[in-house]
Amino acid sequence: MHNPLLKKLASVDRLTEAEEQAAMALCHDVHAIARRKDIVSEGSSPDCIHIILDGWAVRYNVLPDGSRRITAFLLPGDFCDIHATVLKIMDHGIIALTDCKVAFVPPEQIDRIAGSTPSLARAFWRSTLIDEAILRRWLVKGGRGDAFEAVGHLLGELYVRARLVGLTSDHSLEMPLTQEEIGDATGLTPVHVNRVLKRLREAGLATVKGGTLRINDINALRRESGFDPNYLHLSVYDSRP
Amino acid sequence: MHNPLLKKLASVDRLTEAEEQAAMALCHDVHAIARRKDIVSEGSSPDCIHIILDGWAVRYNVLPDGSRRITAFLLPGDFCDIHATVLKIMDHGIIALTDCKVAFVPPEQIDRIAGSTPSLARAFWRSTLIDEAILRRWLVKGGRGDAFEAVGHLLGELYVRARLVGLTSDHSLEMPLTQEEIGDATGLTPVHVNRVLKRLREAGLATVKGGTLRINDINALRRESGFDPNYLHLSVYDSRP
DNA sequence: CGTGCGATTGATTGTCTTCAATAATGGTGG
């Protein structure tokens, strides 16, 4: 099972063979999206649902002053815009951080699943609710709390989420984020992100170096940055590689 | 039509008579909840979906240091926990800010609607997606942006949302929030909220006094605090009373 | 071998917090 969508869904709910087949069938129309290309643009009305199969992307808004706010990181297995069928106009954009492979799924196909494979539909529903829980958690951690916790928490979350889809090995993860992007997600300036990363490194919690995140001590990270992965509603969040 | 759930849904989607009947039927088992009582507690697995029919409530998390973070305001017509059927355990609590009337709806009844009245189900779906959009907007505005905008934006949002369910009159709204609660929602200290409210008052944008919010100049508020109600995905956001 | 982006560090400024004290407000019981 090397399909990240299946891995993601398996982490969220138990699926039957038939459901796995149905999920797999969503990934037929795969497009390559180049780094820094919008997958979905703000203000558009996408005619397809998009699923990341490879690479990293973000949900973002551009503020009036030109700065950018990242509201979600999208990893392989994640839906970009399953809501677009109901809410026609995108109130945010989605952009590829790296070269990506993205499945384009006609909304009718999702509707059909809702009718024919209700428990798969429930897994989709579950996964969007978890996205919402993540959003709430960002609000809780980010909101004026200190930068050290915000960044530590973000790294912990990304590590756990990446592990679900098999992107980690030996306590580390290929993480193609610049400090500016981490800043856009945490509401910090790149300069300050740099200082915080230095502190995290010196505290022996996590090391970001050369596009690789290494979690030196996940338990310490949980303790020091108040990172408790419960909100991800997963059954598996032990400290496996 | 004095049922706030209907007003809310009508603002979100157009409903037929039959759908209105079905929605109305959800509001049979109504309970009174006293101010400061939990409607749903963190960590619990509610066996009913809850809909606010009267009064104000909030979604909140308690942080390790004892402080509280509000992640949503719930007004009449709002679902508290429609997700609870899928995500068993509540990762946050919901508490009544005022004495409330709350409808308790068995999840089966929601499921039945999903089957029998799909377009009503779609209205529910729409409404939860709007909640998610609000969450994203809070993240965007709150994240380290200045306090003046955060508070101004919050007041604007609450005013527009309250207007949808007929809670406003003459540019004002009965808003039973303490400055501490506004602070818990914006990530500010009550002391600073006080100073910001003073600035908003002096700038002639909004006045909070004796449990009443008065929007003196909604257009100025939009301009000065970057409040653009587009993210609420409503067709009606002109400046009616 | 320059060019450009990202990372790193320093110095200064500004906003918000914290601590502290006082004033208004609202509800309660005598």
Added chain:
DNA sequence: CCACCATTATTGAAGACAATCAATCGCACG
């Protein structure tokens, strides 16, 4: 009806954290 209490609002002063401005370094790429 008033005194009393708890809660909320308001203001001041000092300190902390992150932003901003600015400069340098490192590295990949053409």
